[in-house]
Amino acid sequence: MKLPDTVIRYAQETLRDLVALPSVSAERRALPETARRVKELLEELGLEAEIHPTPGAPVVYAEGGEGGPTVLFYNHYDVQPADPLELWESDPFTMTEREGHWYARGVSDDKGELTSRLAALRWLIDEHGKLPFRVKFVVEGEEEVGSPNLEAYVAQNRQRLQADAVIWEFGSVDTSGRPLVYCGLKGIVAVELRVRTAGYDLHSSLGAVVQNPIYRLAAALASLRDNDGKVLIEGFYDRVRPLSEAEAESLQTIPDESEQVAALYGVKGFLGGAEGVEFYRRLAAEPVVNVNGFHSGYGGPGSKTVLPAEAFAKLDFRLVPDQEPLEVVELLRAHLERHGFDDVEVITLEAGEHPARSDLGAPWVRQAVEALRETYGLEPVVHLSSGGSGPMYPFTHHLGAPVVSIGISYPGSRVHSPNENIRIADFERGVAAIKRALEKFAGL
Amino acid sequence: MKLPDTVIRYAQETLRDLVALPSVSAERRALPETARRVKELLEELGLEAEIHPTPGAPVVYAEGGEGGPTVLFYNHYDVQPADPLELWESDPFTMTEREGHWYARGVSDDKGELTSRLAALRWLIDEHGKLPFRVKFVVEGEEEVGSPNLEAYVAQNRQRLQADAVIWEFGSVDTSGRPLVYCGLKGIVAVELRVRTAGYDLHSSLGAVVQNPIYRLAAALASLRDNDGKVLIEGFYDRVRPLSEAEAESLQTIPDESEQVAALYGVKGFLGGAEGVEFYRRLAAEPVVNVNGFHSGYGGPGSKTVLPAEAFAKLDFRLVPDQEPLEVVELLRAHLERHGFDDVEVITLEAGEHPARSDLGAPWVRQAVEALRETYGLEPVVHLSSGGSGPMYPFTHHLGAPVVSIGISYPGSRVHSPNENIRIADFERGVAAIKRALEKFAGL
Structure with a gap:
């Protein structure tokens, strides 16, 4: 399934153009011109494209093709900042080829992925003279800053975005x-906890009579989970949807690499001694509370006899269907109150993202898996959910469409880091796999 | 009991000279020349003075006088750093008089206190032509950095330092x-606790399988005490000497200012709802564990989905007789191990200081109280111990002498802070009180 030279050339030129636009959403750089370039690229494929404003960066929307089912591509044209610049071996906004890799910010996440889909469509058009099924594109410009406007956009354009399948x-x-x-993807909600016990920092000799905010916050955090990671907040698991038989079975098919992962991260073992199926079940389907940071008082060398007045911690909850992000914050508040921690203030840092999971038995999922099997000559590994989070819920919830996440990257892609790169061979196979999946989906 | 002009002038000139020497022990500034100046001052009073080297800053030792009992003065010639300089209203190393106060670093702690004792002796010599009892001085240069060499010095010079009473x-x-x-003074020992769970910081989505060091450290800290401050470390209270009847009674005589203290510190109430006798009992006689600082992971604005690899906290234990600082560290280690916290590393930051407490019924204590009552015309408030810590134990333990802590400062002295000051009227009364106490002690 070798790519035609025209498709390879098209892909290389397209990706080179896109990464040259420094569309860093955190810095609000080059977003309108990158949206315009994406619109042009979609129009060149014969699609009708529009730029839809949002309260933040615009969404590029496009649709086209005739007959058959409708597939929607979700991608984003924004990228992470390139810092630290000094660690890049070549300019982050100039696509550079070295030893079979392409290097640049966005060459994987997400301009490379977007380009692979454009290239697959280009190939299909070259073969069929037109697109023999319907496609839609939603390409946003704020994924790297938490997609704050995407859910409202999808909800407002629900009719227009209707699709039979989504490619993540x-x-x-x-x-x-x-x-x-x-x-699928896990949901997330982030909060800060704060405790203040005095008007200002005091001498630690007063610890005999004055409450210590670090102790209070530590005790509050310790009350949230047990040592194996089980969350002790009352009601936290109430909305958790049990795994279907198919979902539970899918965990059995994942090759166990937990030992290699432990070595890679420098950990002695996993929570609750998890390995194999349980390791992957936790990553995909276990909701957890994480503490991201805790700061109070003295942190320099040696000792300092201070009794701090205040302490704070930052937490994120990773959620699974059908947990509700903001409801979890309310359960946390109720838990703290019930356990006497009414001195612990809860501040919601972000509205959060809902968890999302597609039906593993949907024909679209099977078709995608078959396409990958045929293209790679290896058995695909199906994960019912990533351990990470992202804005998948607007699509599963408002459109009701099954979603699969497939693409062209590899574990060394250094996404979000210096020297982001993809292997050209992965890219070409990825384009072929997307094309094959679309063909299967359209019954071609 | 008005001070003679000669004594006032002597005191003012002496203190002005001493504070002009920036003897900041943390910065090892001007320590030998300040020691020499103290030696000269002691010699001018007719005492035999020597400079005794230690592994750190030298000790100035002096003795003199004839007949009667022996009183030992413990003082120090080093001071805290003057930072932050911009908050001083006058130069920290130039004694400045404003509205009945003297301002400078050390004008209270401890050059002002030392000067008040020299002035009292000067006054006695003026009246009697000589010192009609024995005095000894131990003036060290490392009090503000934890007196690391004082206990060894006192132990080695135990015979020479023998005294019937000590003025703190x-x-x-x-x-x-x-x-x-x-x-008395509480003892202290300071430790750091560290937990490391991975080779490097990870993405927080991995919190589903990787242990969180903040949770571990928080749970360990939460296990050390209860919400009222009771320490839950097995054996922690075993060596605590119960209060004698006189000690318990002394708590009843302290005027209850706990409400004013709460308002001053901006706290809503004290540990265990303590007030009155219980408030003062805790400050004087309750051993506690304090957390001075806790740091790990993200502390900036908003949220960051990080799973930190490491967390640390700094603690101090405030101890009462007859607790042993290093034994408490061993009890802590055993507690952590017993409760499954064998991943929490314990690092002893300082060797610590033993608690010390004098016999409230000793004649010297009664004589000092009588002298204060006569001088101030108010009933003195006797505390069996300060809530703070200091090197009193070498004197009570190796010399077996009763110690009282009396002096010339006031609650607004801003010790260790910018604009350190004393009220001149307090200083004069303090000199008179020291003189009166010495006279009573010597039966004059």
């Missing part, structure tokens, strides 16, 4: 080269 | 002007 923005092979399919 | 380096009136007497 990102995908990868694993370390052994097996193609991965993710059918 | 510091004293004060309370907010109502009542003179305070402290007869």
Whole structure:
């Protein structure tokens, strides 16, 4: 399934153009011109494209093709900042080829992924003279800053965006080269906890009579989970949807690489001694509370006899269907109150993202898996959910469409880091796999 | 009991000279020349003075006088750093008089206190032509950095330092002007706790499988005490000496200012709802664990989805007789191990200081109290111990002498802070009180 030279050339030129636009959403750089370039690219494929304003960066929307089912691509044209610049071996906004890799910010996340889909469509058009099924594109410009306007956009354009299947923005092979399919993402909600016990920092000799905010916050955090990671907040699991038989079975098919992962991260073992199926079940389907940071008082060398007046911690909750982000914050508040921590203030840092999971048994999921199997000659690894979070819920919830996450990256892609790169061979296989999946979907 | 002009002038000139020497022990500034100046001052009073080297700053030792009992003065010639300089209203190393106050670093702690004792001796010599009892001085240069060499010095010079009574380096009136007497100090030992769970910081989505060091450290801290401050470390209270009847009674005589203290510190109430006798009992006689600082992971604005690899906290234990600082560290280690916290590393930051407490019934304590009552015309407030810590134990333990802490400062002296000051009227009364105490002690 070798790519025609025209498609390879098209892809290379397209990606080179896109990464040259420094569309860093955190810095609000080059967003309108990158949106315009994406619109032009979609129009060149014969699609009708529009730029839809949002309260933040605009969404590029496009649709086209005739007959058959409708597939919607979700991608984003914004990228992470390139810092630290000094660690890049070549300019982050100039696509550079070295030893079979392309290097640049966005070459994987997400301009490379977007380009692979454009290239697959270009190939299909070259073969059929037109697109023999319907496609829609939603390409946003704020994914790297938490997609604050995407859910409202999808909800408002619900009719227009109707689709039979969604291809998610990102995908990868694993370390052994097996193609991965993710059918869900965890939800997330982030909060800060604050305790203040005095008007100002005091001498620690007063600890005999004055409450210590670090102790209070530590005790509050310790009350939230047990040592194996089980969350002790009353009602936290109430909305958790049990795994279906198919979902539970899918965990059995994942090759166990937990030992290699432990070595990679420098950990002695996993929570609750998890390995194999349980390791992957936790990553995909176990909701958890994480503490991201805790700061109070003295942190310099030696000791300082201070009794701090205030302490704070930052937490994120990773959620699974059908947990509700803001409801979890309310459960946290109720838990703290019930356990006597009414001195612990809860501040919601972000509205959060809902968890999302597609039906593993949907024909679209099976078709995507078959396409990957045929293209890679290896058995794909199907994950019912990534451990990470992202704005998948607006699509599963408002459109009701099954979503698969497949793509052209690999574990060394250094997404969000210096020297972001993809292997050209992965890219070409990824384009072929997307094309094959679309063909299967359209019954071609 | 008005001070003679010669004594006032002597005191003012002496203190002005001493504070002009920037003897900041943390910065190792001007320590030898300040020691020499103290030696000269002691010699000018007719005492035999020597400079005794230690592994750190030298000790100035002096003795003199004839007949009667022996009183030992413990003082120090080093001071805290003057930072932040911009908050001083006059130069920290130039004694400045404003509205009945003297301002400078050390004007209270401890050059002002030392000067008050020299002035009292000068006054006695002026009256009697000589010192009609024995005095000894131990003036060290490392009190502000934890007196690391003092205990060894006292132990090695145990014979030479023998005394019937000790006057401690510091004293004060309370907010109502009542003179305070402290007869003890709490001990202290400082440790750091560290937890590392991974080789490097990870993405927080991995919190589903990787242990969180903040949770571990928070749970460990939460296990050390209960909400009222009771320490839950097994064996922690085993060596605590119950209060004698006289000690328990002394708590009843302290005027209850706990409500004013709460307002001053901006706290809503005290640990365990303490007030009155219980408030003062806790400050004087309750051993506690304090957390001075806790740091790990993200502390900036908003949220960051990081799973930190490491967390640390700094603690101090405030101890009472007969707890042993290093034994408490061993009890802490055993507690952590017993409760499954064998991943929490314990690092002892300082060797610590033993608690010390003098016999409230010793004649010397009664004589000091009588002298204060006569001088101030107010009932002195006797505290069996300060809530703070200091190197009193070498004197009570190796010399077996009763110690009282009386002096010339007031609650607004801003010790260790910018604009350190004393009220000149307090200084003069303090000199008179020291003189009166010495006279009573010597039966004059």
